[in-house]
Amino acid sequence: xxxLDKLRSHLAAVPALAYLFGFLVSSTxxxxxGDSLATLLGLPGMPxxxxxxxxxxxxxxxxxxxAYDVLIYVLPIYVVARLCAPFxxxxxxxxxxxxxxxxxxxxxxxxxxxxxxxxxYRSLVLSLMGVNIxxxxxxxxxxxxxxxxxxGHAGFMGVGAYVASILTVWxxxxxxxxxxxxxxxxxxGACAGLAGLLVAIPSFKIxxxxxxxxxxxxxxxxxxxxxxxxxIGGSRGFMGMAKLTNIPWAFVWSALTVWLIRNFVLSPRGxxxxxxxxxxxxxxxxxxxxxxTKIVAFCLSSFFAGIAGGLFAHVLLYINPSTFSLLKSxxxxxxxxxxxxxxxxxxxxxxxxxxxxxxxxxPLEVWKWVLIPMLLVAMLLRRxxxxxxxxxxxxxxxxxxxxxxxxxxx
Amino acid sequence: MAYxxxxxxxxxxxxxxxxxxxxxxxxVYGVLRFINFAHGDIFMVGALLxxxxxxxxxxxxxxxxxxxxxxxxxxxxxxxxxxxxIALLIEKVAYRPLxxxxxxxxxxxLGMGVLLEHMALVIVxxxxxxxxxxxxxxxxxxxxxxxxxxxxxxxxxxxxxxVILELIVQKTKQGMAMRAISYDRxxxxxxxVSVNQIVSLTFSVSSCLAAAGGxxxxxxxxxxEPYMGIMVGWKSFISAVVGGIGSIRGAMLGGxxxxxxxxxxxxxxxxxxxxxxxxxVLMSVLLVRPTGIFGVARRQKV
Numbered sequence: 042x043x044x045l046d047k048l049r050s051h052l053a054a055v056p057a058l059a060y061l062f063g064f065l066v067s068s069t070x071x072x073x074x075g076d077s078l079a080t081l082l083g084l085p086g087m088p089x090x091x092x093x094x095x096x097x098x099x100x101x102x103x104x105x106x107x108a109y110d111v112l113i114y115v116l117p118i119y120v121v122a123r124l125c126a127p128f129x130x131x132x133x134x135x136x137x138x139x140x141x142x143x144x145x146x147x148x149x150x151x152x153x154x155x156x157x158x159x160x161x162y163r164s165l166v167l168s169l170m171g172v173n174i175x176x177x178x179x180x181x182x183x184x185x186x187x188x189x190x191x192x193g194h195a196g197f198m199g200v201g202a203y204v205a206s207i208l209t210v211w212x213x214x215x216x217x218x219x220x221x222x223x224x225x226x227x228x229x230g231a232c233a234g235l236a237g238l239l240v241a242i243p244s245f246k247i248x249x250x251x252x253x254x255x256x257x258x259x260x261x262x263x264x265x266x267x268x269x270x271x272x273i274g275g276s277r278g279f280m281g282m283a284k285l286t287n288i289p290w291a292f293v294w295s296a297l298t299v300w301l302i303r304n305f306v307l308s309p310r311g312x313x314x315x316x317x318x319x320x321x322x323x324x325x326x327x328x329x330x331x332x333x334t335k336i337v338a339f340c341l342s343s344f345f346a347g348i349a350g351g352l353f354a355h356v357l358l359y360i361n362p363s364t365f366s367l368l369k370s371x372x373x374x375x376x377x378x379x380x381x382x383x384x385x386x387x388x389x390x391x392x393x394x395x396x397x398x399x400x401x402x403x404p405l406e407v408w409k410w411v412l413i414p415m416l417l418v419a420m421l422l423r424r425x426x427x428x429x430x431x432x433x434x435x436x437x438x439x440x441x442x443x444x445x446x447x448x449x450x451x
Numbered sequence: 452m453a454y455x456x457x458x459x460x461x462x463x464x465x466x467x468x469x470x471x472x473x474x475x476x477x478x479v480y481g482v483l484r485f486i487n488f489a490h491g492d493i494f495m496v497g498a499l500l501x502x503x504x505x506x507x508x509x510x511x512x513x514x515x516x517x518x519x520x521x522x523x524x525x526x527x528x529x530x531x532x533x534x535x536x537i538a539l540l541i542e543k544v545a546y547r548p549l550x551x552x553x554x555x556x557x558x559x560x561l562g563m564g565v566l567l568e569h570m571a572l573v574i575v576x577x578x579x580x581x582x583x584x585x586x587x588x589x590x591x592x593x594x595x596x597x598x599x600x601x602x603x604x605x606x607x608x609x610x611x612x613x614v615i616l617e618l619i620v621q622k623t624k625q626g627m628a629m630r631a632i633s634y635d636r637x638x639x640x641x642x643x644v645s646v647n648q649i650v651s652l653t654f655s656v657s658s659c660l661a662a663a664g665g666x667x668x669x670x671x672x673x674x675x676e677p678y679m680g681i682m683v684g685w686k687s688f689i690s691a692v693v694g695g696i697g698s699i700r701g702a703m704l705g706g707x708x709x710x711x712x713x714x715x716x717x718x719x720x721x722x723x724x725x726x727x728x729x730x731x732v733l734m735s736v737l738l739v740r741p742t743g744i745f746g747v748a749r750r751q752k753v
Contacts, residue, residue, distance in 0.1 A: 190557065243734070247741040250486055254692045255737060257685065258730040265727040276723075367685065371561055378558040410569035414562035418545050421559050425552040 057436070058133065059125040061148050063118035068155035071113045082109055089162045090401050097404040142300075145436065150292050157288055164288050165356065166400050171291025172353045173392035175298045177376040178385060179345035184374070185383035186306055187338050188318030189244065190253040193260030194346050194373045197233040199365030200263060201347025202354040203273060205229035209355070210281045222285045226294070226351040233347025234340040236263065241339035245332050248321070260370060267362040278361030286355040294352060298345050299437075303385045305341065307439055314338050315383075379417055381427030386434040391427065453595035458718050464602045464671060466710020467609035470703045471664035472687035473694065474616065475657030477702035480691070481633035482653045485546075485553055488560040491684010492567035493538050493658050495677065498582075498665030499571055501530035502675045505583050523585045527608075527666055531659040537567075538658035539651055547647070564680075571677035579676045582669035605667045612663055613703060616656065620699060625652055633697060686713075693736050695746025704744060709733070 075087045082105040088095055091114070092106030136144055157163035176194065183191045208225040236259070243255045268276040305311045313334045316324035325331050354360045372395070380391020398416070402409040424430065472494050479487045487493075504526045512522050545559040589600045620626035628644045629652070640646055668683065669675050686709060694705025709729065716728035737743070 184554075190554070243738055247737055250480070250696055251692060251737055251741055251743065251746075253486070254689060255734060257689070258734045261726055261730045262734075265724070265730070269724060269727065367681070371565070374558065374561060378555065382554065407569055407572050410565055411573060414566040414569075417562045418559045418566075421555050421562075422545075422548055425549055425555040 055122045055126045056129045058129050058145070058148075059122040060118060061145075061152060062125045063121035064152045065148070065155065066121045067114050067117035068152060070117055072155060072159060075113060078109060078112065084109060087160065089160060090166065090397065093401040094404055097402075142436075146296055150289070150296075153292055154288055166396065167288050168286050168291040168352070168356045170393055170396040171288075171295040172286075172349045172356065173373075173376060173396050174295035174389060175345055175349035175352065176373045177380060177388035177392040178295075178298045178302050179342045179349070180373050181377050181380075181383065181385070181388045182302055182306070182314070182338055182342045184377055185381075185387070186311070186318060187314045187335075189248075190250070191240070191256040191342075192253055192367065192370050192374065193240070193256035193258075193263075194342075195365040195367070195369035196256075196260035196263035197236055197343035197346035198350035198353065198369065199267060199360075199362065200236045200343075201226075201229035201233040201350030202360050202365070203229075203267060203279065203350075204232045204347070205351030206279055206282050206354045206360060207273060209283065209285065210279075215283060218283055218285060219290075222290065222355070226348050229351040230344040230347035233350065234344035236347075237339040237343030238336070240343075241336045244335050244339065257367070260365075260367060264362045264365055267365075276362055278359055278364075280359040282355050282358050284355065284358060286352045291352060291356075294348060298348070299385050299389060302341070302345070303437055306385075310334060310337055318383075375413075375417060378427050379420065381424075381429035381432070383431050384427070384429045384433055385437050386432070387427050387429035390429055456594075456596045458714050460596065460598060460602060462710045462714040463707065464605050464710070465714060466707035467606055468664050468668050468671065468706075469683075469687045469690045469709050470706025471609050471612065471660045471667070472683065473691040473702040473706045474613070474699060475661045476688050476691040477694070477696050477699060478629070478653050478657045481697040481699075482629060482650055483546075483550065483556075484636075485556050486560070486688065486696075487546075487657075488557060488684075488688075489541060489564040489567060490657070490661060491680035491682075491687065492564040492571075493534055493680070494661040494665045494668070494684060494687075495571060495680030496537055496567060496665070497530050497534040497658070497662030498669045498675045498679065499575060499580075499677075500533040500662065501526050501666040501669055502580055502582055504529040505585055505669075509583055509585070519586060526585060527663060530662040530666055534658045534662035534665075535655045538654045538661075542651065542654045547650075564684075568677050568680065575677065577677070579674045582673040582675050584673070585670070601670050605671055608663065608667060612660060616660065616699070619656065625649065629653060689730075689733055693733055693743055695743030698743070698745040701743055701745030708736075708744075 071087070079085075079087050084092070084095070084102065084105050088106060088109060091110055092102070096103050096106050133141065153167060157167045176198065180191065180194045183189050205225040205228065208228055209222065213221040213225060239259045239262075240252070240256050244252050247255055267273070273279050306314065313324065313329045313331075314337075316327070316329050317331055317334060321331060350365070376391040376395045377388060378391070379395060380389065381387025398413060399409070402412060405412065420428065472490065475490045475493070476487060479485065479490070505522070508517075508522045508525050508529075511517065512519075541563050545563050546556050549556045549559060584601075586600055586604055590597050591599075618626075620629060628639070628649045631642075631644070632639050632646065632649055636646075639649075664687075668679075687706065690705035690709040691702045692705070693708060694701025694703070696702075712729045712732050713725060716732070717725045720728055740746075
């Protein structure tokens with residue numbers, strides 16, 4: 042469609058930073074004037090997710106929702122972005138190289154916090170989104186970069202969730218809350234990382250589809266194992282956590298995960314991971330220590346899955362072994378392949394889109410799960426490696442490569 | 452001893468259903484080198500179609516005095532035909548265009564599985580439907596071991612189907628093409644064999660077996676519901692892998708092994724540990740033989 046392409050190139054002419062500023066302004070406007078505008082337009086309250094759920098319940102709200110979205114989001118973002126665009130190159134040249142990444146991240150955090158911080162449902166969605174980003178990014182390390190097919194990611198998530206919850210509920214004093222929360226998460230991640238050895242060690246000998254079975258079995262063994270420990274609630278689940286996961290924590294951990302995994306993949310050990318995907322035997326003959334590399338990759342991946350589990354447990358405040366069954370693993374797989382294999386940008390996009398889709402289509406109830414697979418298949422038929430498969434946004438791709446091959450952004 | 456024999460029969464009953472479904476995984480894998488994760492849900496579709504056909508045919512039979520054998524055959528044929536149609540449609544829409552991208556097909560397969568589950572949920576609702584008995588259940592007592600007609604039926608039908616499958620694969624030209632395609636995919640089209648035809652045939656055969664599995668499962672554990680395919684599907688997949696995925700005899704053996712392990716673990720350990728024990732056993736099998744019992748390790752050239 043030529044019009045669509047024209048619109049895309051028109052929008053792409055403005056740097057991403059300008060859009061961030063635009064979103065910042067629009068979130069501020071919403072914070073100040075959102076409620077009164079909503080009452081003016083006859084909406085029952087500030088639309089939580091751009092009013093899409095509202096429209097599905099009451100189609101007649103469509104004009105008001107449309108007007109709200111245009112006035113609060115589209116117009117301010119577009120205008121501010123256009124106005125800022127000329128000053129962006131000057132601004133970016135002012136910021137020293139080493140501060141540019143923290144600057145972007147801080148700005149993104151401000152946007153997210155301003156948009157969702159004041160709204161309970163939005164912060165719930167954003168926290169879940171953070172959890173999903175951590176999950177998708179960590180699974181992408183195995184399924185995308187290493188080329189093995191893991192279908193048991195939820196198991197490691199479960200280990201992390203249980204360890205972190207037990208620590209915050211039984212061990213750490215409740216008054217310290219947020220101070221000890223990272224410790225609990227790290228402990229959960231470490232235990233999950235150790236559980237990752239259950240897959241890593243068989244992976245020396247067992248490959249491909251047979252390894253998929255091992256991951257599946259490990260997922261079941263973990264789930265069924267937890268069910269059989271009466272001390273932590275067995276199949277009734279575990280509760281009593283305080284609501285510790287909020288937007289800042291979710292944001293910090295997802296940014297940290299994406300940053301660390303991106304850097305890991307670009308490090309020598311990470312290149313070895315990619316070499317294993319391309320050809321394990323050739324990699325071995327080229328002096329790659331495949332066993333050690335596999336251990337590092339599996340443990341790192343399950344470590345982050347454990348962190349995600351800990352975060353997840355402190356969002357929902359109740360966990361149950363069957364939460365961490367294959368269904369959850371399948372969800373993570375969908376996020377990874379929707380976003381794109383071997384790409385951190387893909388994991389970001391996949392997790393964000395999937396979380397939003399899941400929440401926005403909630404009024405459709407059962408039909409939601411008919412629609413989502415259809416969308417997934419339609420998308421994969423067009424782009425077989427996912428939306429961003431094997432590509433990265435320019436802000437995630439390393440500098441030398443951006444110079445020599447041109448920007449990898451899209 | 453009688454207790455042991457009783458468990459043995461239960462294990463064979465469960466194992467033959469697993470084997471029927473595992474055959475579907477293994478045949479598609481042998482031809483396309485891809486795990487059809489929607490197969491468990493194809494099995495569910497088969498069971499649901501059988502449920503509807505059985506309800507209809509039983510009502511018809513009560514009016515017109517049709518023998519039970521015909522009702523059973525009719526139900527099976529109807530469910531096989533419907534399931535085959537759906538499987539072929541899925542193959543055409545979601546698998547064929549992506550055939551050269553192995554990992555993407557796996558994901559569309561997972562997606563198709565979720566789609567089938569929820570389509571079924573939309574159509575029949577979240578109820579647990581109780582499967583009508585097509586065969587009068589009678590229990591025979593032989594030396595302290597009780598065997599029901601349903602158990603006999605399940606074992607008999609699955610053995611017949613496996614023999615038919617073995618004949619198709621070993622004796623017919625199409626079967627030869629199926630074996631050839633798993634042996635060398637590049638050369639086969641050069642011999643004038645249409646790959647797409649063979650793939651369609653494979654999907655038809657495997658979904659027929661899944662439909663039969665669904666019908667038999669519905670008889671043995673008379674509950675049919677949209678999510679029934681998930682657990683059974685994964686377990687059959689495991690039996691296929693334990694037997695060596697791609698090997699037809701391996702899938703049969705794997706199904707029976709899983710049946711024995713599950714029933715055995717349930718008899719020795721508390722029943723809530725059953726899955727745990729069976730998965731640990733399967734993992735150990737794979738650790739000893741990384742490519743399953745009948746699987747052949749592929750030599751890799753560098």
